[in-house]
Amino acid sequence: MYELAINLKSDGKIPLYAQIYEYIRSEIRDGHIASGEKLPSTRALSRCLDVSRSTVELAYEQLLSEGYIEAQPCRGYFAAQIDGLYQIRPQCCSTRKNDARVKETYIYDFTPNGVDLKSFPYNVWRKLSRECLVDDRAELFRLGCPQGEWGLRNAISSYLHQARGVNCTPEQIIIGAGNDYLLMLLCAVIGTQHRVALENPTYRQAYRLFENLSCEVCTVDMDARGMRVDKLETSGADIAFVMPSHQYPLGTVMPIKRRMELLGWAGRIEGRYIIEDDYDSEFRYKGKPIPALQGYDGKGRVIYIGTFSKSIAPAIRMSYMVLPETLCRMYEERCGFISSTVSKVDQLILQRFIEDGYYERHLNKMRALYKSRHDTLLAALREWGADFTVSGENAGVHLLLHFCDGRSEEELIGLAARKGVKVYGLSEYYVEGSREREEAVILLGYANMNEDKIKDAVNLLKEAWKK
Amino acid sequence: MYELAINLKSDGKIPLYAQIYEYIRSEIRDGHIASGEKLPSTRALSRCLDVSRSTVELAYEQLLSEGYIEAQPCRGYFAAQIDGLYQIRPQCCSTRKNDARVKETYIYDFTPNGVDLKSFPYNVWRKLSRECLVDDRAELFRLGCPQGEWGLRNAISSYLHQARGVNCTPEQIIIGAGNDYLLMLLCAVIGTQHRVALENPTYRQAYRLFENLSCEVCTVDMDARGMRVDKLETSGADIAFVMPSHQYPLGTVMPIKRRMELLGWAGRIEGRYIIEDDYDSEFRYKGKPIPALQGYDGKGRVIYIGTFSKSIAPAIRMSYMVLPETLCRMYEERCGFISSTVSKVDQLILQRFIEDGYYERHLNKMRALYKSRHDTLLAALREWGADFTVSGENAGVHLLLHFCDGRSEEELIGLAARKGVKVYGLSEYYVEGSREREEAVILLGYANMNEDKIKDAVNLLKEAWKK
Numbered sequence: 001m002y003e004l005a006i007n008l009k010s011d012g013k014i015p016l017y018a019q020i021y022e023y024i025r026s027e028i029r030d031g032h033i034a035s036g037e038k039l040p041s042t043r044a045l046s047r048c049l050d051v052s053r054s055t056v057e058l059a060y061e062q063l064l065s066e067g068y069i070e071a072q073p074c075r076g077y078f079a080a081q082i083d084g085l086y087q088i089r090p091q092c093c094s095t096r097k098n099d100a101r102v103k104e105t106y107i108y109d110f111t112p113n114g115v116d117l118k119s120f121p122y123n124v125w126r127k128l129s130r131e132c133l134v135d136d137r138a139e140l141f142r143l144g145c146p147q148g149e150w151g152l153r154n155a156i157s158s159y160l161h162q163a164r165g166v167n168c169t170p171e172q173i174i175i176g177a178g179n180d181y182l183l184m185l186l187c188a189v190i191g192t193q194h195r196v197a198l199e200n201p202t203y204r205q206a207y208r209l210f211e212n213l214s215c216e217v218c219t220v221d222m223d224a225r226g227m228r229v230d231k232l233e234t235s236g237a238d239i240a241f242v243m244p245s246h247q248y249p250l251g252t253v254m255p256i257k258r259r260m261e262l263l264g265w266a267g268r269i270e271g272r273y274i275i276e277d278d279y280d281s282e283f284r285y286k287g288k289p290i291p292a293l294q295g296y297d298g299k300g301r302v303i304y305i306g307t308f309s310k311s312i313a314p315a316i317r318m319s320y321m322v323l324p325e326t327l328c329r330m331y332e333e334r335c336g337f338i339s340s341t342v343s344k345v346d347q348l349i350l351q352r353f354i355e356d357g358y359y360e361r362h363l364n365k366m367r368a369l370y371k372s373r374h375d376t377l378l379a380a381l382r383e384w385g386a387d388f389t390v391s392g393e394n395a396g397v398h399l400l401l402h403f404c405d406g407r408s409e410e411e412l413i414g415l416a417a418r419k420g421v422k423v424y425g426l427s428e429y430y431v432e433g434s435r436e437r438e439e440a441v442i443l444l445g446y447a448n449m450n451e452d453k454i455k456d457a458v459n460l461l462k463e464a465w466k467k
Numbered sequence: 468m469y470e471l472a473i474n475l476k477s478d479g480k481i482p483l484y485a486q487i488y489e490y491i492r493s494e495i496r497d498g499h500i501a502s503g504e505k506l507p508s509t510r511a512l513s514r515c516l517d518v519s520r521s522t523v524e525l526a527y528e529q530l531l532s533e534g535y536i537e538a539q540p541c542r543g544y545f546a547a548q549i550d551g552l553y554q555i556r557p558q559c560c561s562t563r564k565n566d567a568r569v570k571e572t573y574i575y576d577f578t579p580n581g582v583d584l585k586s587f588p589y590n591v592w593r594k595l596s597r598e599c600l601v602d603d604r605a606e607l608f609r610l611g612c613p614q615g616e617w618g619l620r621n622a623i624s625s626y627l628h629q630a631r632g633v634n635c636t637p638e639q640i641i642i643g644a645g646n647d648y649l650l651m652l653l654c655a656v657i658g659t660q661h662r663v664a665l666e667n668p669t670y671r672q673a674y675r676l677f678e679n680l681s682c683e684v685c686t687v688d689m690d691a692r693g694m695r696v697d698k699l700e701t702s703g704a705d706i707a708f709v710m711p712s713h714q715y716p717l718g719t720v721m722p723i724k725r726r727m728e729l730l731g732w733a734g735r736i737e738g739r740y741i742i743e744d745d746y747d748s749e750f751r752y753k754g755k756p757i758p759a760l761q762g763y764d765g766k767g768r769v770i771y772i773g774t775f776s777k778s779i780a781p782a783i784r785m786s787y788m789v790l791p792e793t794l795c796r797m798y799e800e801r802c803g804f805i806s807s808t809v810s811k812v813d814q815l816i817l818q819r820f821i822e823d824g825y826y827e828r829h830l831n832k833m834r835a836l837y838k839s840r841h842d843t844l845l846a847a848l849r850e851w852g853a854d855f856t857v858s859g860e861n862a863g864v865h866l867l868l869h870f871c872d873g874r875s876e877e878e879l880i881g882l883a884a885r886k887g888v889k890v891y892g893l894s895e896y897y898v899e900g901s902r903e904r905e906e907a908v909i910l911l912g913y914a915n916m917n918e919d920k921i922k923d924a925v926n927l928l929k930e931a932w933k934k
Binding site for chain 2: 042061064071072073074075076117118120122125126129130133134138140141142143144147150154170171172177178180181184185187188189191192193205208209212213214309313314315316317325328329331332334335336337338339340341342343344345346
């Protein structure tokens with residue numbers, strides 16, 4: 001905790017809050033308060049300086065809004081990084097997962113969760129937003145349909161039918177503010193007395209969410225074709241959470257044979273369900289798009305979940321879930337009263353965005369953009385020709401490098417970090433004690449990096465990892 | 468199910484879909500298809516008419532958008548009401564709770580869940596929305612802080628401190644898309660291994676939500692002061708869900724003595740919590756505003772929930788939860804990864820709405836508006852002077868009439884309905900078998916009715932209920 005010794009002048013020339021603000025700002029700029037250092041709480045500082053708390057709050061607010069300090073939930077205020085290097089902006093106002101003190105500075109970040117926001121269609125979105133709000137339509141601010149507006153559900157069902165081979169009517173679709181919310185809602189619909197099997201490695205947030213809501217959770221190993229159905233059968237699970245079109249993080253595409261086996265598993269016993277998370281199926285670079293598992297489901301056992309977070313922008317907070325008809329009725333009875341989590345205005349904007357053809361155009365643009373980055377990255381890696389193999393490169397916005405030279409993931413990540421390149425290890429995606437693996441696997445996401453950056457970053461990795 | 472016998476002309480003069488649309492529209496207009504009658508599915512009709520399904524879908528879509536038919540989730544399409552009388556618009560695209568066949572037509576609706584949307588500050592909202600979207604700020608579409616944006620949380624914490632006596636920092640606040648979502652999130656934070664006690668009668672959605680998520684639920688009787696703490700003590704509950712400022716539906720205001728008893732109950736055993744739902748405390752007509760229970764909580768046992776659904780508009784989907792510090796840490800650890808359910812743009816609009824003083828002005832306006840309606844209703848009821856007593860009239864936007872003349876709630880509701888006035892019985896708010904009550908209690912909500920309508924509706928009730 002940093003102790004602040006500020007000599008406040010109460011001659012009224014400069015407001016007190018401004019003096020506090022100026023002092024802290026210069027201390028941070030000059031490096032006297034190090035990046036990541038904790039600042040006193042507003043309460044403590046106001047007591048210490050004998051000024052009102054709101055004076056300190058005003059100063060902190062200014063510092064926050066200018067980015068000199070950062071607020072961390074339940075922890076307080078910390079000095080932000082402000083050195084001259086390219087800043088990796090934390091995903092959130094807080095950098096919760098890391099201790100603020102050990103922040104590192106990266107020039108390039110191969111995050112597998114990136115979305116290129118430079119290409120977000122701001123003008124169109126603004127135009128649609130303006131148009132939607134143009135009349136005094138009280139209707140827009142009245143509570144809407146709990147499932148989401150019919151018009152948007154209709155647009156999504158057409159899109160899903162055409163682009164993903166999903167068989168559904170708008171009546172089966174529920175719009176929700178993000179996949180996490182939809183999974184919570186699903187738990188409220190089907191109850192929490194289930195055993196949910198997830199792939200290992202997997203999208204850990206889903207695992208933790210089911211766990212927090214008191215579902216039993218387990219993981220089932222994968223082979224090159226996806227989740228092993230023989231192991232699923234013996235796991236005792238009645239719900240399987242899978243990503244058949246492009247598994248996260250492995251990038252595995254489940255072939256049709258395994259899909260049919262999985263559907264067979266679900267169909268064998270009443271009450272078994274498959275949750276199909278089709279999070280980034282929009283982006284595929286080789287061969288035809290792979291239709292969703294849901295499209296092969298003749299028995300109403302697949303719950304399909306999709307999102308606009310990857311294909312439009314994470315912050316628009318719109319996902320959707322397609323329920324089989326039996327679950328539709330359960331939803332109606334048990335959760336039909338729960339209001340939609342997405343505002344009507346936002347739903348209307350998205351509906352028009354899809355219906356007027358903007359979504360398709362945007363997807364085409366993003367596909368081309370990501371394809372070019374994907375090709376650049378692959379070419380640079382091939383040219384390098386080091387002793388790693390590449391996998392998961394046919395879809396999505398990340399790929400994996402497999403190393404068998406004895407170096408650990410941690411080692412490789414550390415070497416890259418020293419050159420200013422942030423890369424990610426596969427281990428963190430394993431639930432239940434990352435099982436022993438002979439190889440080290442590094443994830444490289446390229447959605448957020450243009451071609452030049454990719455080339456530079458690969459060159460830095462080359463230096464970092466040379467033996 | 469209505470059988471449609473349409474003679475389609477395929478001479479190409481009028482598109483097929485238009486012929487289907489015209490036919491069904493005129494059948495509904497002429498009353499040949501009665502309001503509430505089920506229409507054939509698009510699949511069945513397309514087969515029957517030997518046209519493509521998309522042709523039928525196009526026709527239905529047109530009928531839907533013009534309001535001739537309504538879609539009910541998982542049930543299909545039904546003819547809408549289209550008679551000349553004032554239409555009670557269904558809250559949703561479907562009227563799920565009633566069988567569509569027994570729909571009644573009302574001239575006036577005393578719904579206790581109303582919000583006056585004519586007063587929604589459209590121009591300001593549009594202006595702020597435009598301003599927020601004005602720059603190409605990628606930041607707005609990047610994933611935000613899971614808890615909600617700091618700026619909005621800061622604005623809410625100032626408001627809560629000033630208007631509700633709530634003690635909290637922005638770090639304790641979580642923004643979410645509606646109270647239902649926040650309760651789900653809370654279950655994910657504290658787990659579902661709890662016994663939750665709710666008042667009886669209560670807000671039934673909360674009861675059902677806890678139940679669906681496999682919490683144990685029970686109800687605790689109320690007396691004139693609110694939830695009975697002696698009964699709460701013996702209920703075995705570790706969580707109490709209460710609405711101390713204005714209980715729904717009874718309108719009871721919990722006096723300070725009972726509040727302290729309730730806090731005493733929570734403080735006695737580690738792990739007990741009180742959920743304070745402060746859903747409509749903005750509207751109070753007599754005496755000073757009553758500070759929130761949270762403000763008296765010295766031990767960090769109160770989880771405070773508030774919403775903008777009542778005070779601004781239900782469709783903006785923004786609520787907030789104030790966690791005590793211990794739960795903040797649990798939230799961080801267990802659910803800190805769950806993305807916010809509210810878009811950044813909406814959060815920014817609301818933040819400016821509060822910070823620029825619009826919220827306060829809007830609240831003042833709504834208070835005056837509701838006060839006038841409240842006074843008009845009370846005056847009309849007093850003038851009538853029939854044998855009922857009034858309660859719950861000092862706050863919120865509804866009051867209760869108590870009848871002891873032997874007539875049942877059902878009877879009174881039916882008599883009112885025959886005059887075209889929709890009123891609500893208290894019984895439906897009781898969970899666990901509405902206990903025997905000697906009196907019949909009718910709820911009258913007035914948020915949605917102007918003064919003239921209130922007077923007319925009371926006159927109709929007078930006629931309806933005269934003996």
